[in-house]
Amino acid sequence: MTNLAPLFDRAFEPLAAAVAARCIPGGVLGIVDSDGQRITRAIGAAQLVPNARPMREETWFDLASLTKVIFTTPRILALAQDGAIDLDAALISVLPDLRQYDASAWERKVTFRQCLGHQTPFPAVEPIYTYGRDPDLLRAFILQREWRARDPVYSDINFILLGFALERLSGKTIRDMEPGPGFAWSTKPDVAAATEDCTWRHRVLSGEVHDDNCAALQGAGHAGLFGTAASVLDFAQVLLTGASECSTALMRQPLSATRTHGWERPYDGWSGDALCSPGTIGHTGFTGTGLWIDFDRGKAWTLLTNRIHPTRHFDSGIVALRQAVGDLINGVR
Template sequence: MDALIDKAFAPVAAAVNAKRIPGAVLGIIDDKGNKALRHLGDAQTIPKTRPMTEDTWFDLASLTKVIFTTPRILALAETGMIDLDAPLISVLPDLRQYQPAAWERKVTFRQCLGHQTPFPAVEPIYTYGRDPDLLRAFILQREWKAGPAVYSDINFILLGLALERLEKVSRLRSLNPGRGFAWAAAPEMSAATEDCTWRNKILCGIVHDDNCHALEGAGHAGLFGTAEAVLDFARGLLDGSGASDHAIALMRTPLSPTRTHGWERPHIGWPGGDNASENTIGHTGFTGTGLWIDFDRSRAWALLTNRIHPTRHFDSGIFALRRAVGDIVNAA
């Protein structure tokens, strides 16, 4: 495994040395728990410089969807609290409550998990106010513009609202995020993200996603963790200790050419690289994170970077970098 990670880390090191990304941690694990980690670069570059370490905490961004929200939804479905093919209104009866015929009231849990809904890809919800309860009402009552099925944060924001109702909490972040994870992290131990233009500071240890911040927690983002925690989560799916057989099977079951229940599956140009086995699932996060799990080869790899530090408005080359790492791992 050391030889494999050294080879796979070469394009990561090249990206750091070329200053395309400030820093990164790459990890590989198999179903027996054998793991290897490599790191390079800086966790923060402005206003001060801090080195990246194997133990650096990352804002995992949309990995929240697959590490936290998807397992929770599938576990509740297994207990009978949710019918995946029932509409969201079975838990969120006030969704578009003033328009009984609205299309939003027909959207199901399974469709949200697989991003098979007409919701838009993204919406700047945070620009409509800073009262998290008012924003929740806005999300539920808004007449959303329907379009083609795309990967949409709205799907998982709504799943997060359903979890809040089912768990009887006002905020998702009051729930246990899972072993090795948290909803915030100590700044001195975290990879910095963006110099935020509306919060007027470098974000470090607090969630980068604007909508998640405004909502004070949401189902699509907000989780923090280290590379080791992400790898340990992946091993739990590889060896069956991290979820039920049924839940893991659903995570691997295709719902479209590109999606399973919560996860992305191999297709042309996907971030996991070419030649991934068809029994691979993966997901990425906007901050520069990514996790891929290959059930045929009984291994997983995670590439965690702070590619948006200090700004997202820069071509970090993260898309090509993820595929280059995946190609090397898949070829082993």
Template sequence: MSKSSARFDAAFSTLAASVESGRIPGGVLGHVDADGNRIIRSLGAAQTVPLSRPMRDDTWFDLASLTKVLFTTERILAHAEAGTIDLDAPLTSVLPDFRHYNPDNWERKVTFRQCLGHQTPFPAVFPLYTYGRDPDLLRTFLLQHEFAAGPAVYSDINFMLLGFALERLAGTWIREIDPGAGFAWSAPAEAAAATEDCYWRHRVLVGEVHDDNCSALQGAGHAGLFGTASALLDFGQAKLATAGPEALIRTPLSGRRTHGWERPYEGWSGGEACSAATIGHTGFTGTGLWLDFERGHAWTLLTNRVHPTRHFDSGIVALRRTVGDCINAR
């Protein structure tokens, strides 16, 4: 058995332990090494209520905040490279109506780069969906809402606004924009991992977006993408081959972040054994993708840890870190 296979087996054993203990219904682990060899393995249940279905290697997952890096960051950086936008220009260069009733407020000075790095004063959480379900009205509401400036934190609002900018540039809804090879904005229920039994949509969500704000907006830049482990490894393999040291997704913006992605820090999701040249991101539904450019490999852990409820200690934080440590063990 190769070292790579032994590491994968150790990582998969930690996932199996989480499933067997009842902390998560099921999951898929995938890895591609520097030579392009890949392993994908699944176990557990894709759904437990109101019916039971097994997890499969090709199960589709609601990728949640992985949308930020797989879709939104990619397209914003492509626009910057093409000269369509200036990353250091304010969002108002594309969204001139953003807080336009008060031209001197701080929101109108927020730049694309600051949003990519979560370096803005927006609040960490904002329940936009509680203001209604009209997507046009909600977009207008968010663009005009007065936020109290706070410390820079990870905030979905950054990527909602970047998504609005992409819609303006494309002249269409975000769900009408090509999500990229292997990805989609929804998935067939019979092929998808279930997420939450939603208290305000009154059904178990299967193949439709879990994120409340994204659902109400009918598509957004911070969530909504669906994909399989194979699609994530394809994406990771492509980035490992093309994103050199000067690539913005590898360029630090802070001690924890690059453009869109996270970089290693004490306690981060990728574990302590990866190289300093690793980037990664996670999704609230229980998903994650990590790319180690020094060692030339990528891994993805996909779970349905919010099924049937998010209000349960799934142990996902420790699981992600342990999987990363196993995959990167010397």
């Protein structure tokens, strides 16, 4: 068994330096291997304004887009595994009202697999929350909108629609679904890492979802999950050991040069750094979160930060920080 402690100490240094330089308020780094060896460490502040609170190893984080891979992807793949859906079938097999007034609309041809791999023409971002606060009306708006087709990019719309499919098949809203062991859809403000001083909700967010569209939809498939470093590492360890009820084969199967089903895979300049093995998958979240799982080397790591507190309009250096941590996790220097 490899001793993770020296490797972890090196990998923690860039996080400590980012906090010392006031690039981010605080963070938690955690690593686990397939033998169950685990280390986590916290540094900095969970909140700066209006009151300061220290970061702790057990601090809860708004995981943002890690929701896509921890919650939505496993559930979609499990439904496919059970024969409840066909990944190569169009979404209208579950969402028949998608662009229902135009039988020839391109949106009606989009498949589950294309959404998982971000291979659709949906836009990268869309301020859905600016169209109203009624979640049912916003769902109808998303389903009926004539989206302008573009070259495929990473798009939240893909996973918002996958979330709608989960809702239709279960008869429950996302927030009424069980989020998974160690996870939640919200948490108490005093145990959470604060995110942004929101300009339209007029308060510092802590323990409630930061993502604007997810908040307006009152739960969605692309964001909204909360968890701790321990719960994220628990999830990763289950995948590493093969104990997951959902096969990891599709999570690791390439769909493009940068994507698998739900996850990213190593490519030049990706968040996990160039030294990751080819058997690594990973994903990041806008709030400053990330998870990487290296199946070839039997280890996973998570870097959870509150890099958008108290504002997103600041260069936190999160991209370089993630890569520096990944570089050292993989044994360099």
